Amino acid sequence: MPTGIVQRASYLRGSSILHRCDARIKIALLISFLLTAAFLPIGAWVVYALMGGLLLVAMLASELPVSVLLQRALVLEIPILLVLLPQLFLQKGNFVVLTVIKGFQISFSMSSLVRITSLLIRSYLSLGFTVLITAVTRFEDLLAAMRACGLPRMLASIFALMWRYLFVLIEEMERMTQARASRSAVPVNSGMRAGGSFGWRAQVTGGMAGALLLRTLERSERIYQAMLARGYDGEVRLGHASEPLTWGQKAAMLLMLLMGAALVLIANGMNGA
Amino acid sequence: MKAPIPMHIPDGFLSIPVAGILWLVSLVFIFIALKKAGKEIGGNKLPLVGVLAAAIFAGQMLNFSISGGTSGHLLGAALAVLLVGPWTAVLIMTSVVAVQALVFQDGGILTLGANLFNMAVVGMAVAYFVSSLFRRWFGNSRWAILLTAFAAGWFSIFIAALAASLELAFSGTSPANIAIPAMGGVHALIGIGEGLITLGAVSLLMASKPQLIEQDSKEPVKSSAVWIAGLIFTAVLLVCSPLASSKPDGLEWVAEKLGFLIMAQDASYHIIPDYVMPGIQNEALATIAAGAIGVLIVIAVVTLLARRGKLAENK
Numbered sequence: 001m002p003t004g005i006v007q008r009a010s011y012l013r014g015s016s017i018l019h020r021c022d023a024r025i026k027i028a029l030l031i032s033f034l035l036t037a038a039f040l041p042i043g044a045w046v047v048y049a050l051m052g053g054l055l056l057v058a059m060l061a062s063e064l065p066v067s068v069l070l071q072r073a074l075v076l077e078i079p080i081l082l083v084l085l086p087q088l089f090l091q092k093g094n095f096v097v098l099t100v101i102k103g104f105q106i107s108f109s110m111s112s113l114v115r116i117t118s119l120l121i122r123s124y125l126s127l128g129f130t131v132l133i134t135a136v137t138r139f140e141d142l143l144a145a146m147r148a149c150g151l152p153r154m155l156a157s158i159f160a161l162m163w164r165y166l167f168v169l170i171e172e173m174e175r176m177t178q179a180r181a182s183r184s185a186v187p188v189n190s191g192m193r194a195g196g197s198f199g200w201r202a203q204v205t206g207g208m209a210g211a212l213l214l215r216t217l218e219r220s221e222r223i224y225q226a227m228l229a230r231g232y233d234g235e236v237r238l239g240h241a242s243e244p245l246t247w248g249q250k251a252a253m254l255l256m257l258l259m260g261a262a263l264v265l266i267a268n269g270m271n272g273a
Numbered sequence: 274m275k276a277p278i279p280m281h282i283p284d285g286f287l288s289i290p291v292a293g294i295l296w297l298v299s300l301v302f303i304f305i306a307l308k309k310a311g312k313e314i315g316g317n318k319l320p321l322v323g324v325l326a327a328a329i330f331a332g333q334m335l336n337f338s339i340s341g342g343t344s345g346h347l348l349g350a351a352l353a354v355l356l357v358g359p360w361t362a363v364l365i366m367t368s369v370v371a372v373q374a375l376v377f378q379d380g381g382i383l384t385l386g387a388n389l390f391n392m393a394v395v396g397m398a399v400a401y402f403v404s405s406l407f408r409r410w411f412g413n414s415r416w417a418i419l420l421t422a423f424a425a426g427w428f429s430i431f432i433a434a435l436a437a438s439l440e441l442a443f444s445g446t447s448p449a450n451i452a453i454p455a456m457g458g459v460h461a462l463i464g465i466g467e468g469l470i471t472l473g474a475v476s477l478l479m480a481s482k483p484q485l486i487e488q489d490s491k492e493p494v495k496s497s498a499v500w501i502a503g504l505i506f507t508a509v510l511l512v513c514s515p516l517a518s519s520k521p522d523g524l525e526w527v528a529e530k531l532g533f534l535i536m537a538q539d540a541s542y543h544i545i546p547d548y549v550m551p552g553i554q555n556e557a558l559a560t561i562a563a564g565a566i567g568v569l570i571v572i573a574v575v576t577l578l579a580r581r582g583k584l585a586e587n588k
Binding site: 009010011030031034035037038039072076079080083084087119122123126127130131134139142152154155157158159160161162163164165166168169170172173176177199201202203204205206207208209210211212213214215216217219220223224232233234236 | 283284285286289292303304307316317318319320321322323324325326327328329330331332334335336337338345347349352356364367368369371372375376377378381382383446447448451466469470471472473474475476477478481482485
């Protein structure tokens with residue numbers, strides 16, 4: 001039973017200008033885009049459209065299939081939709097009566113509709129851009145860039161080791177799940193009845209989690225021995241230090257932030273008018 | 274694999290002040306954890322926390338069917354606390370939550386601070402507080418350890434969910450009278466899955482490597498600061514949530530005064546700040562009911578386990 005988590009990991013191979021761009025710049029780009037989206041007021045439709053245009057241009061520049069990127073963001077949007085949608089009918093406002101069925105009045109408020117649509121658009125823009133940036137940046141590069149931006153070395157080492165063993169342990173977990181599925185407690189959505197009682201199934205799953213942790217503790221002990229054998233002295237070396245940014249790159253980063261700020265100001269001005 | 278109502282808050286759901294403050298708080302906790310975790314597992318071994326984090330990440334994908342297509346699954350904060358101690362658990366959960374946001378887009382980037390706060394800081398502190406409290410009350414017998422595992426799992430999920438819903442309410446994204454009963458109610462149930470998996474894991478560890486669990490009860494590292502933090506999180510969130518959900522206007526008023534409501538700048542939204550919830554008249558009651566049901570379930574499990582433990586000991 002492949003969980004598909006590996007497919008969901010966002011990096012997509014490529015050699016576009018975005019792929020080759022310094023990861024520090026991409027982080028700056030991402031953060032200024034997200035901040036801009038977060039600061040935009042409710043109902044700033046024109047600016048939303050502008051941001052959408054920017055997102056689309058960036059996606060085209062990545063030379064990756066745009067539909068795949070948009071679809072990924074859409075999948076991530078579904079839970080957000082589920083949280084926001086009920087509010088449409090629960091909040092007070094200028095109610096618009098939709099229809100009357102057998103005496104039940106179904107109505108929603110116009111102001112919530114505007115608010116919820118805005119929230120959905122903004123979160124979709126944010127998701128789209130995050131999906132894009134993580135699709136064109138390898139986690140290793142992201143990590144090196146975060147390290148250059150002040151992430152403590154120990155935390156960077158922890159992240160690096162986690163990344164190295166993540167898929168190893170996911171495969172381990174998948175083997176355990178497969179073993180369980182072939183013997184007893186069939187997982188959800190398989191169309192078959194799950195075996196055993198509820199408590200028993202929970203205990204089996206707990207046992208699997210415990211076994212996974214136990215194996216991992218033993219594995220990490222082996223990893224530690226191997227690290228010592230290779231001369232580990234308490235410092236994990238994470239590859240080359242990044243070169244200092246050029247003035248041009250710094251100026252580009254500043255420009256992005258200013259553009260974002262300008263968009264927010266424009267949007268606020270338009271709403272006020 | 275996913276909770277029906279996400280615990281991972283996406284970008285755009287928190288106002289900038291809320292997100293910023295929680296980033297700061299989380300960073301402070303993570304920095305302290307980096308200093309303290311070395312003592313828990315040995316300084317040079319600290320990078321190996323990453324391998325454990327990978328295991329918790331993989332473990333989160335384990336699930337078991339409950340009924341009708343829903344499934345129970347693991348968050349792992351409580352399990353990490355029980356296995357390696359509170360500060361190391363902060364680092365484990367930090368790695369898990371950060372990689373989820375950066376690679377799988379589970380949770381936003383600007384909201385990552387808040388997600389770290391809920392799952393790494395609150396989840397950890399509550400699990401530590403509840404587990405050490407239960408150990409003190411019930412001693413160190415087999416059933417007490419299992420009970421502790423369940424309770425730590427349940428409380429860490431429930432309180433973290435309350436924290437998340439209060440953050441949403443504070444940001445003006447989801448009014449308190451909707452967010453708190455919904456998040457609290459759902460996670461009171463999800464917490465049962467968490468508690469049972471944690472219990473199962475601990476029972477396996479007790480059977481195969483008892484020193485891992487028993488060593489913990491002697492508490493080689495005194496973490497009274499974590500204990501107090503856990504107590505405060507638990508108490509404040511348990512008391513605040515029903516209050517906030519019964520008086521959402523009050524919360525909004527506070528948020529507005531503090532300038533937290535940047536997000537909800539829609540004029541009509543401000544003019545009419547009160548909400549109606551057709552069907553559910555008393556939201557405080559709903560939250561309290563959800564909490565009470567959860568507590569009842571915990572008590573039921575306690576009695577059941579106690580009986581089993583006594584039976585086993587009599588044999």
